[in-house]
Amino acid sequence: MAAIYMRMLGYTVTLTMHGFNMFLMNNLLQGPVMEDPNIRTFSAMYKRFFTVWTMFLQIFVASLGLTSDYLTLKYSNKKEPYWLGVMRSMKNRLFAAILWPTVFLVSTFFWSLYHYDRSLIYPLFADKILSSTANHILHTAVVPLVVWELVFQPRSVPKSHAVNVAMLTVYMSTYFFVMYYTYLEKGVWMYSIFGIAYDTNICFPLIISFIGVMLYIYYHMQWFLTQIVWQPQAKIKM
Template sequence: MTRTSTCIYHFFVLSWYIFIIYYIYQLKVDIQKQSILPKGQQWQYATFINLFLQTIFYGVACLEDVLRRIKGKKDIKFITAFRDLLFTSLGFPVSTIIFLLFWSLFLYDREVVYPKNLDYIIPVWLNHAMHTSILPFSLIEVIFRPYCYPQKKKGLSILTIVFLAYISRLLWFYSQTGIWLYPIFGKLSPISIAVFLSISYIFTIGTYLLGEKLNHWKWGDMRQLRKKNK
């Protein structure tokens, strides 16, 4: 992509995510009236957290695009480094694992992840906006924009900390309310839950490694390239 087209694309995706979040916010009253989701807790779902994550990332990407045109590469190294770290460590892995887990469980038994009564409130297009389009957007970033991946230990550590923090929050919520945010956990034994979470973690790490491989395949070793350009 050229600089101009990249800037336009990032602004478009940023606007899209802002619109989705706003639309969901408008739906929350209907969702609570139907008692479909625990009151006030809809924003704790990984799907919604990812929407905020992607919004932040594309906001940073837009800022980097604009500053790059105004100041040049050397004066915005911090913004570029933060953009790269945000996308490589969280943006790509989180969107990819949500896509994979959601649709795998949905095809297996939608009631354990997205009950059918949600269809009466959440439009089909919104479901795809939250769970489908997130992957193509991330893949486009990998294919059309080079990213400098951090040291594997650093990137995986960030992803692991976020994963464990979310699982801790999930378990804390259950301990306080007796309600699982995700219906699937209500059908599993404690051991099965541990196995499920362990497998989810392995797949999450796999998505990080996949993004790294795709980026290296398309753009080569960006760390070495940037060292040479210093």
């Protein structure tokens, strides 16, 4: 029973952290700073950045988790409604199939490029609208939060990974489509590294392939950790 309260703490921290960060970012995207054409472009399409997709997904999963855990406690002495199980299963599925691998991709891909050449992933003008704290919330703090979920959510390795892998593939394919559509629509790449790579014959598909490989490595990494933490403990529906 203690695990459910620890999960709820993690969800509350997640929602508070991202809510506070969005409030700060919205306040900074106002006033004289909007005279910068780069920032105006960023503001117009910020919802298309992969980091922002990951943030919204983490908020959604945390909202599902907090609600389902609260209702689990509420119905602890009575029969659970069917839809509560569906909600819990949806949260677990989204976490395993998409949230875990994309959070690790966001953190490792961003910080690797940032320390190599920040202009490839994080232009200088971004400092006007993203503080160091906001940057770490988006690209660093997201990792311990998903690890927290893994540690306090009973789970086991699914017999088949087909559905999870299919969901991850569709999600990433959708994002790459949005990214390319943005280039066709606005003539800009949201991340400079893709613009540089696109001008070559081989680097662009190599980077996309590398990202795909890393995602599937991160996806399977969670099950290795799950075996350490939870096997052979109780299973959850996936």
